[in-house]
Amino acid sequence: MIYSVKTFNNINQIGLKELGNQFQIDGDKAENPDAYIIRSQNLHGVEFPTNLKAIARAGAGTNNIPIDEATAAGIVVFNTPGANANAVKEAVITSILLSARDYFSATSWANTLSGDDVPKQIEAGKSQFAGSEIAGKTLGVIGLGAIGARIANDARRLGMNVLGYDPYVSIEAAWSISSHVKRVNDLKEIFSNCDYITVHVPLTADTKNTFDANAFALMPKRTTLINFARAELVDNAALFEAIEAGVIKRYVTDFGTEELLNKKGVTVFPHVGGSTEEAELNCAIMAGQTIRRFMETGEITNSVNFPNMHQVLDAPYRITLINQNVPNIVAAISTAVSDLDINIANILNRSKGDYAYTILDLDETDEAKIQQLVDLFTSSDHIVKVRLIKGKK
Missing domain, CATH: 3.40.50.720 (NAD(P)-binding Rossmann-like Domain)
Known part of the structure; x- marks a missing residue:
């Protein structure tokens, strides 16, 4: 699968190589990308494309990103703490x-x-x-x-x-x-x-x-x-x-x-504290690594609006969910899986504020049943974003 990445500002090209061959870097021309990588670009007042899943800020501060709006849209926002330290x-x-x-x-x-x-x-x-x-x-x-x-x-x-x-x-x-x-x-x-x-x-x-x-x-x-x-x-x-x-x-x-x-x-000083060749490279590398890991596995590292989530992908399929943090949501997710006679290999759910992130690994090879489950989650009132990731099995 090829992921589209839209970049803003001057992101170090060596750092962008961390994305690998499964990512298409479309500069600022991509109309409906999977991810943004930005530096100082102001995203306040910008309408997010429907396919956008992640924003990586090549730097520590995220005041140029409307975090609440991104979260409500199911977009995970990352930064690169320590890269320009x-x-x-x-x-x-x-x-x-x-x-x-x-x-x-x-x-x-x-x-x-x-x-x-x-x-x-x-x-x-x-x-x-x-x-x-x-x-x-x-x-x-x-x-x-x-x-x-x-x-x-x-x-x-x-x-x-x-x-x-x-x-x-x-x-x-x-x-x-x-x-x-x-x-x-x-x-x-x-x-x-x-x-x-x-x-x-x-x-x-x-x-x-x-x-x-x-x-x-x-x-x-x-x-x-x-x-x-x-x-x-x-x-x-x-x-x-x-x-x-x-x-x-x-x-x-x-x-x-x-x-x-x-x-x-x-x-x-004209906002040059973190502006060194080394810092800009470090930020780009970390942003690229973060986006790649998230898009390929659904794991989260260094997010400002969702908790860190790490779980080895060792199942045929993984579904990730961004859901409202409401009572009994995990029970409802588990019930939906069991109603389709699918076995849960691993489940991880953590919340941050009004929203939560769920990693659901499924011991099931029937793609039709998996797609049925994805459709069910997509139509749920309390689930904001659903992603299907194919495992190695």
Whole structure:
């Protein structure tokens, strides 16, 4: 079976080779593809084609995808967590170092000089940019996932004291974090005790405006704030007041808006934190691998709207179902199978919010009976999407 994949933006072609020969890459011309692979393409307000089963975001953030609408349509949305983590880590460490010595202002000043005596002017004026070293200073890391954990570890190696906050840190991430990183249980400890703060959390209703007037009021004078996560985590009006009051020495962000440009104490990068050749390749490879595994087996890895689902396909047929998370749905699925005198080899059902995903492996070789079951599921009021995958037997 050949699957159609529509790509948006510039997806690394080497990464797309991970899809294999069963996938036809149609660029942005496919009208009714099985899957999308995107980077920054904004899908809000876009009508999804009826055949679309999956969207893979070659990157970690999925704010450009209408998750609720995709879920209701039975579309599994994937991201590639950690694929660009090293690139963002290096961008943040660079920002800390540049801010400490105020290289931003120093290079701007140097480029205003002219005349034969530029060396003398530099020697006379360089003291205003003396700066400080980061060794012995305290860094607060909010969010200890793939990116935050790397930053915390490398900052420790550079001689910084590191405080980390993440009430939802995964076991895998926890194992990777240096024992010298002090975990705190209250954001106020980060706000009150750090010379530098970097944030790496998703944008949610709870995290929006994490940095507001109350947060800035707790910070010591001349704090540096670094934001390579999401623009809306910072209340800009409160930020400007904190800069004027001398609380924020510098704000470095990868998310530019007009009101941030050419502002005192603000450095804006053009959303390039994860933009390295290596990161773009890693994201494309992971996106390709994720789509291939999902389309060929129905298994889910790194989805933002459905749980991870892994089950060895060792039956003649597999049916996957995206269903509303209502009472007795699993019993109804099992009853439908038994009514057709079909044996269930394996069944796996997990829910996330209002929807659930079911993997149903069937010990049955009669294709007509299997198709009858597919038709029955398709007509069910509570089942949104049905897929039939042929096994190896």
